[in-house]
Amino acid sequence: MASRDPADELRAQIEHSAAGFGAALRPLAEAYLRAMDQASAELAAFARAVGEALTAPRGRAELPAFTCPRCGRTSHHPADLAHGYCGACHDFTGRPGG
Numbered sequence: 001m002a003s004r005d006p007a008d009e010l011r012a013q014i015e016h017s018a019a020g021f022g023a024a025l026r027p028l029a030e031a032y033l034r035a036m037d038q039a040s041a042e043l044a045a046f047a048r049a050v051g052e053a054l055t056a057p058r059g060r061a062e063l064p065a066f067t068c069p070r071c072g073r074t075s076h077h078p079a080d081l082a083h084g085y086c087g088a089c090h091d092f093t094g095r096p097g098g
Contacts, residue, residue, distance in 0.1 A: 068093050
């Protein structure tokens, strides 16, 4: 026996409850169900993005880098890029922020 999605079970309970309260609760239940659908779609999109990020090829070429204008060495460390620091020259040789 296949298990039901918890969101589908909650939806069925809300729809059943809304039917019992008549027209007074129906708009609120419908708004809640729309919000639940939107949240579910956003969560699915987030899960896809995380899955893609975890399975994407990894390599330094994909990361932001700082190349020292003085010696030409490249650093992929975020702090070096943010501050324009070259570890080989032991100096702030670049423009901060890339």
